[in-house]
Amino acid sequence: MSSITAVASGSKISVNLRRYPYWLAGAVFIALFSINVCLQPRFIEWGSIQSNLTTYLPLIILTTGQTYVVLGGSVDLSIGAIVSLVNVLGVRSIEYLGGSPTAILEGIGLSLAVGLGAGFLNGIAVGLLRLQPIVAMFATSIVFSGLALYVMPQAGGTLPDSYFQTYSGSILWLPVPLLILIVTLVATTLVSKSRFYTYLLATGGNGQAAFQTGLPIKTIRVQSHIIAGLAAAVASLCILGETGSGDPLLGPAFTLSTVSGVVLGGTALSGGFGSITGSVLGAATLGLINSLIFFSKLPYYLQPLVQGVILLAALAGGVFVSRKQ
């Protein structure tokens, strides 16, 4: 650029971690991927990759949405509950509208609107009313879960075959889940080049400074929650493509997985620092840990324990490396 030289402070590792926050997540991902391939050579076959992608796509999308919220200095603990709500509303509305292709499109539209509305509500609570994110979204998650149970008290309902046939099919020789992943990645890349993204990082990194600089920090916080709500809706629609029926209780298990995916990806929970790329890798890493456990032939009662220990090691490793400055 110019003759101005960068000040070399901190170690090489810490400088790289700053510039490429996903550096470590990438390393962990590659390591776990290699182990998976060693244990299960068929892991890299096209069919296996496709089925793993289908299984973990919802988590990847959710984690991506969560990342925007975390970068802005908040955290969405209701993201799983939004998944449940959209899930049952999607099934019920498509059923109600008659199951035609138009009905499916209308149902998808409604689902996205519900996700957006839920995110907006969260954004109002945090951005405008200035409630504590954890408490506010503990409350809204109960509301969303309650609504989901009200709409569909028990798992059930069926979607027309065309819905999940489309999801498991291909468009332009590309499997639909892969297409959705590509669209998500393109969208996040565009967002990261926008002014909004820089303002989001500024708001999460130093809200006071962002405010003094004249940035609309309330609007930015609300927008980040809307993105998370939309991501939850898209993820929920993907889940429907796999299961074909509604379940009011399936969402909440995702919530903390998205947070650990975000952290594994190198994003700071305190806000302002991190990357979407890291989160995609972090969510994929969570998937790899799952499949590693699955192929390890461990007795089922040991699986959660081993899974927890691996996750803890991955998180601690990240913290250890980034603190060693």
Next chain:
Amino acid sequence: MTRFDTVEPILTARGVWKHFAGVQALENVELELWPGEVHVLMGSNGSGKSTLCRVIAGAVAPDRGELCLKGKAMEFADPAAARSAGIAVVYQETSLVGTLTVAENILLGGEPTRGGVFIDEQARRRQVSELIEAFGRSANMRAGIDAFIDDLAIDQRQLVEIMKVIAQRPEVIIFDEATASLDREEVSALFDLIRALRAQGKAIILISHRMEEVFGIGDRITVLRNGKTVASTLLAKTTRDEIIAHMVGASAHHQSGRRARPGNDQVVLRATNLRTTRVDNISLELHSGEILGLGGLQGQGQSDLLLSLFGAEAKAARSIELSGSLAKIHSPTDAIRYGLAYISGDRARAGAFGIRSIFENLVISSLVRRCQHFVRRRSAEASLRPILETLKVKFASVDQQIQSLSGGNQQKVLVSRWLATKPRILLLDDPTKGIDIPAKEDLYALLSELCSDGASVILYSSEDAELLANADRILVFNSGHVVKELKGEEMTEFNLYSAALAHA
């Protein structure tokens, strides 16, 4: 200096008044600022310099008075309005986002875009590079435009902050003690930058306490005392002593009328080679029954010294002897058990547990001192009540929340808390901040009494009059060093100021 005769002033303040709760902060203040000049504002702590700057920057609305920018009367609703009119402030505490890069910070909120949505990265880099070429290089700005703020040293951050301000193309730039955190070399680099801005015809207001700097860069000076303009003149036509005389007023050479305390040479505390991040190699001795004053401008290391004696500074290197034997003080708990007490005027941060009761606030330190784990309410209350009564604390019940009391009464409760530990040495960190005059008098009467009973005190006060009236000796601080020790007849306001303003 003929340029002042040929152009109009860019900014004038006429008859500005501002009253804050109980204090007349500004009284009929006048200021004229010309394009292409560096105008120094000087005055002692609380003389109104900062308030005046805040009025000009739109952060405070004046009660009365007129502010004209380029001949037009202005009324700023908020800092953003002043900024868009061309007035910018470089604060001591920066408004940078640590997790963003230099380039991102400098143009934050004013990024060049494509279609209003996407940032034009190339244009941003170009604009920032040009800005740094024009101003940053002369000021020794080494930070690359892609460096993260968190990775930069303080002086580099300060420069980025200044670049951020310059990027908004202001006509008037206020530097509010911008040199306080910089060393000599960094200050001279910053001054090169200020000269470059002056050469471009910008008007600059500089608040500084360092005489050497003031004469090094200033064109004119306005001195404020107690919220009034007492002098405004060309720096070439005045002297250092004249300025100090303006700052302290007529009473400057009068010695304080404090009665001498009976002398005692027994050393109760000896600290050697005390070093923290803000204090450089200080050694001191405290005698039995003595009140040792710490003077100087605010934030020169006085509080850091007290905190490190109390074991509350993590990165402190020191050796402390109490009554001749080495004391191992690694935490406030250790300090309390050695008989030290620390009372801060910053009650909310370092003293009062706001929502807890008076009783709980009182008993807490005694528990630590005696290594007690349970409270015997009745006996504790019986021993604490007399202390509250001596200090004339006004309260309804010891069970009421401490935050329901006035500032002065809260402070008295905190003093009582520490008196209950029967301390041998009291460390007082600006203890009278925000409390009323009768409460101050009660506190100093009590200190005097404690000292005649053999306790010793180290007192830092931001009010020089208080120091002069109560201390037996004063160590004057500047930039983490003790630059002068004043005793006996030397303890005058003039000497105190003169020492405080000297460069370390």
